[in-house]
Amino acid sequence: MNFVKRAGMSLGARRSKTTALLAIFLVICTLLLGGFLLQAAAGRQEADAQRTIGVDVTVRKKGLTPALTDRLGALDMVHRYNAELAVQAATKDFAPLTSKVPEPGGAAAGKKDKGALAVNGVRDSGMLLPFSYGSTKITAGRGITPDDEGRDVAVIEQRLAAKNRLEVGDTVQVESTDGKHTSAVKVVGIFQDPAQDPTMWVAPHELPGNTLYVPAGIAKKLTTGTATVREAVLKIGSPDQARQLHADVEHLLGRGGFEFRVNDKSYRDQVRPIQRVGTFAGLIVWVIALAGALILGLIVMLQIRERRAELGVLLSMGENKWKLIGQHAVEVAAVTLPAVALAALAGSLTGQSAGDAFLGRQNDTPVSAARAPDTGIAPPTVRVEAADVGKVAGIALGISLVSTVIPGIGILRLHPRSILTDTE
Numbered sequence: 001m002n003f004v005k006r007a008g009m010s011l012g013a014r015r016s017k018t019t020a021l022l023a024i025f026l027v028i029c030t031l032l033l034g035g036f037l038l039q040a041a042a043g044r045q046e047a048d049a050q051r052t053i054g055v056d057v058t059v060r061k062k063g064l065t066p067a068l069t070d071r072l073g074a075l076d077m078v079h080r081y082n083a084e085l086a087v088q089a090a091t092k093d094f095a096p097l098t099s100k101v102p103e104p105g106g107a108a109a110g111k112k113d114k115g116a117l118a119v120n121g122v123r124d125s126g127m128l129l130p131f132s133y134g135s136t137k138i139t140a141g142r143g144i145t146p147d148d149e150g151r152d153v154a155v156i157e158q159r160l161a162a163k164n165r166l167e168v169g170d171t172v173q174v175e176s177t178d179g180k181h182t183s184a185v186k187v188v189g190i191f192q193d194p195a196q197d198p199t200m201w202v203a204p205h206e207l208p209g210n211t212l213y214v215p216a217g218i219a220k221k222l223t224t225g226t227a228t229v230r231e232a233v234l235k236i237g238s239p240d241q242a243r244q245l246h247a248d249v250e251h252l253l254g255r256g257g258f259e260f261r262v263n264d265k266s267y268r269d270q271v272r273p274i275q276r277v278g279t280f281a282g283l284i285v286w287v288i289a290l291a292g293a294l295i296l297g298l299i300v301m302l303q304i305r306e307r308r309a310e311l312g313v314l315l316s317m318g319e320n321k322w323k324l325i326g327q328h329a330v331e332v333a334a335v336t337l338p339a340v341a342l343a344a345l346a347g348s349l350t351g352q353s354a355g356d357a358f359l360g361r362q363n364d365t366p367v368s369a370a371r372a373p374d375t376g377i378a379p380p381t382v383r384v385e386a387a388d389v390g391k392v393a394g395i396a397l398g399i400s401l402v403s404t405v406i407p408g409i410g411i412l413r414l415h416p417r418s419i420l421t422d423t424e
Contacts, residue, residue, distance in 0.1 A: 121219020
């Protein structure tokens, strides 16, 4: 009789043991699939976290120009950057805030300050630490984005907006301190700076309420001298890229003469836990694979001992020993495939909840509100894909092969007469 057909008949005749073997394989396949799904979900969430959080590298250099910062931002590993160009400007058709404390020396009332506004030309206001860490918040409208390059827009502080009854959509005019250049900018956002007004007299441009954020092009127009960038902030994916970035920055700016500071605290707080979950998931796969092979090997070994009489009869009838091993392999493999299918079904039903339990808690890690950035990490997405099911099926079939072939080597040493006359 064909040993494959004989394997099917054996599984049908031994239904209880077949069901037990199916249950064991189902547990193994479910744990394997869970490990792969968790590993894949951790990888996707880590990639998303690297894009949204990343590592901020601040570059400062005397004489750093907007053109140089654009070249730094064009480096391969930089996926987001910001440059800050700070200038003073005067108001044209609206009134700046003034200190509530009288100016020492009795300055003449009504004296106009030609540099009452602190104008910050930026490329991406969301990368500024006060905005990214949430201490400064947009209360209406939006911030400055890279798409605003070449546009005449501005984001103003809410105290300045309240004094002049300005709202999102209004237009104001600002001019350079020498009066040679005037720019009409549309208010696209209003922000709230938590800093309080100083208790002593300060110049108007030092009041937090007189701060404007505009695209770098507007700040260049308002500059009376050489336009120099205060600092450039480059966002990269991970701390491991910082060394290569330093070499690239050094190639552009020259050896030495610049400050290179890496801020990876947010990355460590948010991304490293996700990486640990991914490593743990990979370890689960290996442990389950080894443990499954060991457990099934012991089960098959016990089955061989229980079925010695059956093996002796088959051998006495001239059956090939390798076909007996093949019969056991087919029996175990026949249980493997439905176990993989049931594991895939279980993974699709419960995988997301397991991913939330392991990865969702990373977003709930308590961090000081003053230092916790608005990361916006996407929740973990756990989905059963054909590649994961294929890997589970491959490992499960490998386990079934190993767990039958190794114990089955003992069959090669069996002799029909010794089996049939053995009373044990």
